[in-house]
Amino acid sequence: MLHIALHFIAPAVLVALFWRKRWWQSYLCLLAGLAIDVDHLLANPVYDPLRCSIGFHPLHTWPAALVYLVLCVYPRTRIFGIGLLLHLLLDAGDCAQMPGGVERLRDYLPW
Numbered sequence: 001m002l003h004i005a006l007h008f009i010a011p012a013v014l015v016a017l018f019w020r021k022r023w024w025q026s027y028l029c030l031l032a033g034l035a036i037d038v039d040h041l042l043a044n045p046v047y048d049p050l051r052c053s054i055g056f057h058p059l060h061t062w063p064a065a066l067v068y069l070v071l072c073v074y075p076r077t078r079i080f081g082i083g084l085l086l087h088l089l090l091d092a093g094d095c096a097q098m099p100g101g102v103e104r105l106r107d108y109l110p111w
């Protein structure tokens with residue numbers, strides 16, 4: 001439950017720190033990062049609290065992260081890209097809390 005709350009709290013913190021002028025638009029752009037969880041619909045079961053999303057769901061993989069990183073390069077898509085990378089970071093944090101999660105993440109990291 002804390003993990004889900006963090007998907008809403010962390011963007012609010014970023015907006016408060018960096019995008020106060022257009023805070024609501026920035027917040028919505030960051031929240032749009034939640035859209036990548038649509039890839040959970042490809043899994044069976046759709047939701048498994050003990051499954052690490054990172055490296056399992058297609059939009060939670062390194063190739064996808066590279067695309068999100070490229071989105072950060074362009075000013076028009078930057079906040080959206082940051083929201084997507086923030087999503088992956090929060091999901092990785094969730095994985096690290098799972099039994100054996102740190103090892104699974106370490107095995108998935110390319111370095």
Ligand SMILES: [Zn+2]
Pocket residue numbers: 036037053060087091
């Ligand atoms: Zn996710």
